[in-house]
Amino acid sequence: MFEQLTQLVQQYGQEAVVKNDAIPNEHNEAVIEEAGNSIFSSLQKIASEGGVEKLASLLQGNNAQDPSNPAVQQITQQLTGSLGEKFGLNNSAAAGVAESLIPQILGGLVNKTNDPNDSFQITDLLGAITGGGAQSAGIMDAISKYGTQFGLDQNADGKLDMQDALAVTKSGGGISGFLGKLFGK
Structure with missing residues (x-):
């Protein structure tokens, strides 16, 4: 990053x-x-x-x-x-x-x-900022835990992961739209 x-x-x-x-x-x-x-x-x-x-x-x-x-x-x-x-x-x-x-x-x-054509992803950003440790995992876990409750499970597999984020990105919302739905913004 x-x-x-x-x-x-x-x-x-x-x-x-x-x-x-x-x-x-x-x-x-x-x-x-x-x-x-x-x-x-x-x-x-x-x-x-x-x-x-x-x-x-x-x-x-x-x-x-x-x-x-x-x-x-x-x-x-x-x-x-x-x-x-x-x-x-x-x-x-x-x-x-x-x-x-x-x-x-x-x-x-x-x-x-x-940018779906760029290899740099949100997990890279979070990992670099948090040192890739428990805090990064905690942020992603929080997104996963609460995201399914907010209808963010785009592929209906019962969990929230990067596949769901990619589905939102492809639909035009981008990862920011994905996180925006999660945080109600």
Whole structure:
């Protein structure tokens, strides 16, 4: 997952970082790297604090690109603070970079998880964020446990799994629609 995130940060970092006069050229690479690290650590923090709803909300529709989304705000604030602290950027410049980068990168990441032609899947994202341990399994178990009660068992096999998610994806709802049904959004 970190590789996909790094690619997205580099892709969107050209405009927000490299072409930004507020960031000295000698810091461009480090600022781009910090953006990736900040997003990854923020997502991990959200997951570790039990923010399943925040993560699910992030995966719905265009929520990852919505600056008013609580997860987007949290990640943007962390990156803003980090850029100011590590690179001496004033708050306005740091916030401008973060507000430009975060929604684009998160939107790109969510699009990758929703793209049936991309090998990157929601389980990859959850595994990377949670370390692939019990927490990731717990999130998927919660989705499985409660999903059948909300009519998400798309293939009527009595369990909720990636086959059901793929069925929703093929029907046009995407994984975000699948999780949206689960969390009632």
